[in-house]
Amino acid sequence: MTVTTRILTGTALTAALPEVARLRMQVFRDWPYLYDGDAEYEEEYLQAYQSPGAVIVVAEDSGRIVGASTGAPMQDHAADFAATFAGRPERLSQIFYCAESVLLPEYRGHGIGHVFFDAREAHAVGLGARFSAFCSVIRPDDHPARPPDYRTLDGFWRKRGYAPVEGAVARFAWKDLGHDHETEKQLQFWMKEL
Numbered sequence: 001m002t003v004t005t006r007i008l009t010g011t012a013l014t015a016a017l018p019e020v021a022r023l024r025m026q027v028f029r030d031w032p033y034l035y036d037g038d039a040e041y042e043e044e045y046l047q048a049y050q051s052p053g054a055v056i057v058v059a060e061d062s063g064r065i066v067g068a069s070t071g072a073p074m075q076d077h078a079a080d081f082a083a084t085f086a087g088r089p090e091r092l093s094q095i096f097y098c099a100e101s102v103l104l105p106e107y108r109g110h111g112i113g114h115v116f117f118d119a120r121e122a123h124a125v126g127l128g129a130r131f132s133a134f135c136s137v138i139r140p141d142d143h144p145a146r147p148p149d150y151r152t153l154d155g156f157w158r159k160r161g162y163a164p165v166e167g168a169v170a171r172f173a174w175k176d177l178g179h180d181h182e183t184e185k186q187l188q189f190w191m192k193e194l
Helices: 010-027 038-049 078-082 113-125 154-159
Strands: 003-008 055-061 064-073 095-103 131-137 162-173 181-192
Touching: 003 010, 003 113, 010 038, 010 055, 010 064, 010 095, 038 064, 055 113, 064 113, 078 162, 095 113, 113 131
Parallel strands: 095 131
Antiparallel strands: 003 055, 055 064, 064 095, 131 181, 162 181
C-alpha cells in the first residue's frame, strides 16, 4: 500500500468535491452515521467548502482518492454548528471546524487519521485560529444497528488533545438508512486549543 496525502485549497479543492461526496456517501453509510446520502444533499452540504479558508486533505493510492478530511473556519460552516457556540467565551472567528474525515476501511490503522488532523490543524494555525473543533454523532449504546465490536474514536481524539465541550451539542438532520425522510441528530462537539 502506497498512500500519499495532498492538501487542497481553492480550485483544486473545488475539483475534488465530487470525489469527497462519493466517499462521504460510501463511508458514512456505516455506523454510527447510517447516512443514506444522495448527490443533491451532498452538493448543497459541500458548498461550505467554497470558503476561502477551507481545506481538504486527500489520501490517494495510485492517484485514486481513498480518503478525505475537510475543514473550514467555523463562521463559514453550517449555521446550525456555529449556533452551538453562542454564549461561549471562544469567538467563532477563533475556531476552525475540522469537519469530516472519511477513509475506506482497508486504509485505516496506518496513521492517516493523524496526518488528516495534523494538516488541518496546521492550516487552522496559518489562518490565525486559536481553537480546533469537530463534532461526532450521538447514538444510544443499545441502537439496533450498532455493531457488537464497535469501538469509538474517543481515545484517538483524546490523545490528540481534544475533549468534549460541555453543553456544546449541535443538531443536524440527514436521512438514515431505511428511513424515508430526514431526522434530526445530536452531535457532540470536541475542541482543543491550538
